Amino acid sequence: MYSPEQENISTTASTKVPVKYGELIVLGYNGSLPNGDRGRRKSRFALCKRPKANGVKPSTVHVACSPQAAKAISNKDQHSISYTLSRAQTVVVEYTHDSNTDMFQIGRSTESPIDFVVTDTVAGSQSNADTQSVQSTISRFACRIMCQRTPPYTARIYAAGFDSSKSIFLGEKAAKWKTSDGQMDGLTTNGVLVMHPRNGFSQDSKPGVWREISVCGNVFTLRETRSAQQRGKMVEMESQELVDGSLIDLCGATLLWRTAEGLARTPTLKHLEALRQEINAARPQCPVGFNTLAFPQCVAKTHLTRSSPGSTSSAATCTATTTGATTARRGRAGRAASGSVPCAEPKGRTWPCGWAARRAFTWTRPRLLTPSTPAATFVRRRLRPSGVRSRFLTAHTPSTPPALSAPSS
Numbered sequence: 001m002y003s004p005e006q007e008n009i010s011t012t013a014s015t016k017v018p019v020k021y022g023e024l025i026v027l028g029y030n031g032s033l034p035n036g037d038r039g040r041r042k043s044r045f046a047l048c049k050r051p052k053a054n055g056v057k058p059s060t061v062h063v064a065c066s067p068q069a070a071k072a073i074s075n076k077d078q079h080s081i082s083y084t085l086s087r088a089q090t091v092v093v094e095y096t097h098d099s100n101t102d103m104f105q106i107g108r109s110t111e112s113p114i115d116f117v118v119t120d121t122v123a124g125s126q127s128n129a130d131t132q133s134v135q136s137t138i139s140r141f142a143c144r145i146m147c148q149r150t151p152p153y154t155a156r157i158y159a160a161g162f163d164s165s166k167s168i169f170l171g172e173k174a175a176k177w178k179t180s181d182g183q184m185d186g187l188t189t190n191g192v193l194v195m196h197p198r199n200g201f202s203q204d205s206k207p208g209v210w211r212e213i214s215v216c217g218n219v220f221t222l223r224e225t226r227s228a229q230q231r232g233k234m235v236e237m238e239s240q241e242l243v244d245g246s247l248i249d250l251c252g253a254t255l256l257w258r259t260a261e262g263l264a265r266t267p268t269l270k271h272l273e274a275l276r277q278e279i280n281a282a283r284p285q286c287p288v289g290f291n292t293l294a295f296p297q298c299v300a301k302t303h304l305t306r307s308s309p310g311s312t313s314s315a316a317t318c319t320a321t322t323t324g325a326t327t328a329r330r331g332r333a334g335r336a337a338s339g340s341v342p343c344a345e346p347k348g349r350t351w352p353c354g355w356a357a358r359r360a361f362t363w364t365r366p367r368l369l370t371p372s373t374p375a376a377t378f379v380r381r382r383l384r385p386s387g388v389r390s391r392f393l394t395a396h397t398p399s400t401p402p403a404l405s406a407p408s409s
Helices: 067-074 260-264 269-281 325-329 331-336 355-359
Strands: 020-026 044-048 055-063 079-086 089-098 101-107 143-148 155-159 167-170 176-178 184-186 192-195 211-213 246-249 254-259 378-381 393-396
Touching: 020 260, 044 101, 055 101, 079 176, 079 184, 155 192, 155 211, 254 260
Parallel strands: 079 167
Antiparallel strands: 020 044, 020 254, 055 089, 079 089, 101 143, 143 155, 176 184, 192 211, 192 246, 246 254, 378 393
16 A cells, blocks of 8 residues: 555545545455565555546547558657557547546556556466466556545546557557447457446445456447457446445456445454454364364564564464363473464463474484383374364384294104
8 A cells, every 4th residue: 555655646635645536455365465565566556645646547549541640650749549440540539637646557568658567467377487387468558547636535546558659559450440429449458347246335235247447448348359350238227336345357467446435344452352353252173173262363563573583573473372271281292392482361271383383392212112112102292282183193003923932843
């Protein structure tokens, strides 16, 4: 999220609170990218009111080979969209400044016009190194969102985004057409899909129907295939306006849109703490060891530090405790484990993690098997304050050969 000191946030003079339109959240990362949030490449992005409006709106339409069209394409201070119908015919639509809207662009490119850099979502069993060789399906300039600067701060989504030269080019292979009112429209290669939930973003929400958004913001049904040149049917009863809980599919990453009003109704830390106390009051038990569980408070750390072999660190560390006889049984093992994370509640033993957990693994050395040790049992024990569930014994009982009988005389 942006801070009030950043230049793309407008704050009110009285409260100094940024005017937030909403947030985009990348699904699949649980709030943090694998390599961490860096600059514009992050797992969530807050759309806030800019100090100066940078929105654009369509203006003049030019036909190719005319001086006006050539000037519009070459002018880097002028936003334009070029529709290549054939090698000999191109239509250029000029866009002028709109003082009533703020524009935010999303895509895979790291160029300055992109406000929110989005990369392909990596599966849990894979790493970034495994997917670097695979070509990304997310467009470099995937989409743009236009937000009204005045209440109710409506957000509308459009396919494609402007590059560094403030231009959008739709080639010959891209789906494009001329509308009934003489304007041009088109679709990107892999398309931008949007799904609005029914009954709002609540426990009663139902999934809506996936639609495709065009460059001009019109709504269409899905194509037969993701990159087909034939567009779907236009849905005139629906709009490209984003609502709380809308999903945006960029063909490689899915974004969740949350409005400022919806975020204001989300649970706070006080609500979560009340639920934690309510669960502890019910005295839940482990279904395996039948131990009474007590869920402590989570100790959040604002900074990450490099962990050493004798210490542990995490963004949010939470320890679990048990009560009753289990705590007494694990007393000696709990003292043997070094580097355990302190719990918010003083009672009970803590669970070590990281290097502390590795050091807590103590294996007893088995005795050598000799002929003089019949049917001996050797035990290997892992010392860790983990309760009856994770303490195990591995018994090795060698077979004793039968006694030889004396030969008959």
